[in-house]
Amino acid sequence: MASANAKAQPLTNGKLKLMICDDSNIIRRKIERELQIERLQVIATAANGKQAVEAFRKEPADVVTMDITMPEMDGIECVENLVKIKPDVLILVISALSDKATAIEALKKGANGFLCKPFTDRQLTEALEELLRGAGNDD
Amino acid sequence: MGILDLGRYKGIVFAITGFLVFIAIILAVNHGKAGQFSDNVAGVRFLENRAKQPGAVYDISVQLAERLRQGEKIDETLSSLQKAAAAFDNSLNSLANGGMITDASGDVFVLPTMTTPAAVERLKNASKLWDGYKAKLNPVINFSGSPYYTAQPAPAPAAANGKAPAAAPAAPAEPTVQYSPRGRRLQAALNDLVQYGNTAHGQLAKVMTDLSVEVEAASRTETGTLRAIQVGGMVAALLLLGAIFLFFARNLRKEEAASNRQRKETQDILRTVNEGLFLLDKDLKLGSERSMALNGIFRREDFSDLTFDKLLKDIVPEKTLKTAMDYVALLWGERVNEKLVKTINPLNEVEVHFDNPAGGFDTHFLEFDFNRVKSEGSLSHLLVTVNDVTKRVMLSRELQDSQEKAQAQLDLLLRILHVEPDSLTSFLTDADVSLKMVNSILKEPAREETAFRAKIDGIYRQVHAVKGEAAALGLKTVEQRAHAFEESLNDLKGRPSLSGSDFLPLVVKLDDLFNHLAQVREMLSRLVDLHHAIASKRSAGGEVAAEKVDQWLAGQEQTQITKALVAPPADVAEATGAIGGLERTLEDLAARVASSQSKRVNLRCTGLDAVPEAYRRAVKDITIQLVRNAVVHGIEEPSERAKANKAETGALAVEFSPRGADGYELIVQDDGRGLQLDRIKEVAVERGLITPAQAALLDPRQTMALIFRPGFSTADRVTTDAGRGAGMDLVRILVAELGGRVGLASAGGKFSKFKIWLPTAQSAAAA
Structure with missing residues (x-):
């Protein structure tokens, strides 16, 4: 399995590793710029599912933000692959809410939460904090 | 839960423990008293036994005196006396030392009665009496050697009783017995002893008997006490049991009342709350407790054995149902964060249809909310809240x-x-x-x-x-x-x-x-x-x-x-x-259409104020149509006009003039590209108005006439400005209705001119 050559070392500063996956350069930059969570550090960005899986194999992130509609490999397939590589990865799907069934499909594949586009920096921060609080956590 | 964490059972466990401890104490006391009782019985037996001892000492001393008188051997009898004296001495000492006595089998008993003042007094008297007795006994007991002369053979008068006398005792009746000095002394001591013992042994025996009676009396008292304790214990145990029973019965009633109250409160809440509330288990079955509001929301009374998909099946489309079931399944999973999936709840504001008994169906909007219910750390249910938000949705719409x-x-x-x-x-x-x-x-x-x-x-x-x-x-x-x-x-x-x-x-x-x-x-x-x-x-x-x-x-x-x-x-x-408004209307129209077509046009109107009332409407409709057509189809774009050496602003003229008895003349003329005959033919063929073969045969005049045919339009798209194909047709009909004629002249790249003759107003009215 691919996880055999994955370097799962934590960052020396103790932060959690974040990967941003979105085909829109604007959205990727927006997430990166508006990220206000000290515990997270962006280690990779990907413009499609394929790039994301490749980057993830080299260095698996702890947290991933994932668009659904992307060229080459869409978010749903990508989520499935990432979870196979690292089952405890936290994935926040960030997508336009055009079709709830598609979003649910991504969550069925193993994503942990959903954030609707367009989003404000505050909504992004809250969603990521909720994500870090733990999957399945409803306190 | 620890073993000592008894929860609500703590009270009853403590009560039962207390009860058992009480019973144990009663039994222990009973046991102690029963031991005392058996001690006392042994004591009585002991004392009765010992009461015979002084008599025995006296009997033996009498026997010894007799033997001595007969000159028989006294060794054995003396030994018996020694033993009997020692035994009584021992008994008396034991009693005086706090009633500790040892019976024949070596068991030790304690007789507390012996420590009472009366007993002590009795024992003291007995000791005094016994001391006197002992003073008489001692010379006898301590005797050693032979009481007879050794030369004198001992006669054997007692051979009949089987005893071989060791020495011939001094006997008053038998002067033949020869005593040694010691023997004489022994005889004197014995006489003294027998004399003393005659009265003392009875007194001593009485002391012992009295003591025995006393112990027996004490024993009887003990038995009474024992019985009293047993009865008291039984009564107390029964009372305690009753108290415990009452206490717990009251507590149980209280708890039952509290739980009844809680159940009623829950029922009241569920009956009154406006939201539809129910629990879903892992098999997606609805729980038995649910709010009454559900009946109204879902228009049904029976929810028993109902699953969530069955509840929704007939009221939402299949696709929505599938998505909803997927969503609910997600909430049962471990990975998904409940708060982060609320936005994709497909039942957040869902349109549902209920069959209307009067026919057709009623449309409502329902809002479902799902919350995980955890018990002991694991997910046990989903709490589903349903609201009918039809009014809200309608209001917002x-x-x-x-x-x-x-x-x-x-x-x-x-x-x-x-x-x-x-x-x-x-x-x-x-x-x-x-x-x-x-x-x-x-x-x-x-x-x-x-x-x-x-x-x-x-x-x-x-x-x-x-x-x-x-x-x-x-x-x-x-x-x-x-x-x-x-x-x-x-x-x-x-x-x-x-x-x-x-x-x-x-x-x-x-x-x-x-x-x-x-x-x-x-x-x-x-x-x-x-x-x-x-x-x-x-x-x-x-x-x-x-x-x-x-x-x-x-x-x-x-x-x-x-x-x-x-x-x-x-x-x-x-x-x-008045028609004065028409001039401005046409100017506005020309300017607006030109602007939308990126063209420039200058409209000049003359004589419109002379349009008779009867023609006002028709002239207006005709000029609007022709002006619009002129701007859309006739006038070229500024660049095209510049190439053709024309002014960039197109000129458009509308003239209305009376022609006396001939009626009126309306002219609409532009300096645009003129009618494009080839294009007209093409369009007419496209529209199916003529065949290509017919098109080839048409002369320019006939071609121009095509634009008045119904359904003809050269604009490529149907817009509000042009393209419907009704425009020229309408002009023709309007003119015809008024009894007028339409004339058309055009030169390619130069101009188009529509000339309309209208009859006098009177003849028009007649027409």
Whole structure:
């Protein structure tokens, strides 16, 4: 399995590793710029599912933000692959809410939460904090 | 839960433990008392036994004295006496030392009775008596050697009793017995002993017997106490048991009452709460406890053994149901964060349909919310909250509608402010006439296909005219409605066969258009009112604010409207109903269409104020159509005109002139590209008006005539400006209706000229 050559070392500063996956350069930059969570550090960005899986194999992130509609490999397939590589990865799907069934499909594949586009920096921060609080956590 | 964490059972466990401890204490006391009792019994036996000892000592001493008198051997008897004395001495000492006695089998008993003062006194007397006795005994007991002379053989008178006398005792009756000095002393001591013992042994025996009686009495008391303790213990145990029972019965009742109250409260809540509440288990079955509101929300009474999918199956589309079930399954999973998936809840605001018993179905909007319920750390249920949000959804839709309507009205108002007042009032009057005509056409009886088609054509012309004028004035909202009306008519035209009921939707459209025009009229009248209010205020005192509003109204392009509106409202329709408004309408139309086509045009109108009343409407419709056509089709774009060495601004002229007895002449001429005969042929072929073969045979005049055929239009797209293909057809029909003629002249790249002759008004009326 691919996880055999994955370097799962934590960052020396103790932060959690974040990967941003979105085909829109604007959205990727927006997430990166508006990220206000000290515990997270962006280690990779990907413009499609394929790039994301490749980057993830080299260095698996702890947290991933994932668009659904992307060229080459869409978010749903990508989520499935990432979870196979690292089952405890936290994935926040960030997508336009055009079709709830598609979003649910991504969550069925193993994503942990959903954030609707367009989003404000505050909504992004809250969603990521909720994500870090733990999957399945409803306190 | 630890083993000592007894929870609500703590009380009963403590009570039972206390009860058992109490019973154990009673039993222990009982046991102690019973031991005492057996000690006492042994003591009585002991004392009765010992009471015989002084008698035994006396008997042995008498026997010893007798033996000595007979000169028999005394060793054994003496030894017996020693033993008997020692035994009694020992018994007495034991009793004096606190009642500790040892019986024959070596068991030790304690006789507490011996420590009572009476017993001590008795024992003291007995000891004194015994001390005296011992003083008499000692010389006898301590005797050693032989009481007889050794030379004298001992006779054997006692051979009969089997005893071989060791020495011949001194006997008064037998002077033959020879005593040694010791023997004489022994005899004296024995006599003394027997004499003393005769009275003492009875006294000692009595002391022992008394003691025995006393112990027996004590024993009887003990037995009584024991019985009392047993009875008391039993009574106390029963009382304690009763108390425990009462206490717990009361507590149980209290707990039961509390739990009943809680259950009732829960039921009250579930009966009263407006939300539909229920629990879903892992098999998606609805729990037994649920709120009454569910009955109303889901229009059913029976929820037993119902699963969530069955609940939704008949009221939501299949796709929604599937998505909803997927979503619920997600919530049962471990990975998903409940808070982060609320936005994709497919049942957040879901449209549901309930069968209506009266037929059809009722549409409602339901809002479902799901919350995980955890018990002991693991997910046990999903709490589902359902609300009927139909009113909210409807309100928000109404709000949105009214916002859109308000926006449209504002747009309309702004547009009205831009429109030249004469044109507006003239348009409203004409449109009213047109729509009334449409109404009367709709009412006309018709049975045949041709009659239906004729009706459609008649309505079409009227609506098209309204649309054209509205477009000319830039009244977008009116134009859109008229356009929608036209679309409906086209739809009817395209149908292979028609019936009377096909016209019903048109009535609704007509009504819509009527209402809308009424709104425009209403707005106009309000504006007039406003202006009058401002004008009267200004004349009264001159208010700065009023001045400002007036300036705003008058500002920029609105100078015209204020001028016109100064006139009293009643005059508006009449005063502006004149043809003077047409000139401005045509100018506006030309400017607006030119602007939308990126063209530049200069319209010059002459003689329009001379149009007789009878032709006013027709001239207006005709000129609007021709001016629009001229700008759309005739005038070229500035760049094209520049290439052709023409002025970038196209020239367009509308001239109306009386021709005396010949009636009137209306000319609409532009300096545009002229009629493009090839293009006309192409279009006519495309539209199926002629065949390609026919097209090839047409001369220029015949080709030009094609544009008057119904369904012809050269504009590529159907827009509100042009393209419907009804324009020239309408002109031809209008002119024909008035009994006039249309002439057309055109030179490619140079000009187009439409010349229309109309008969005198009287002959037109006759026609």
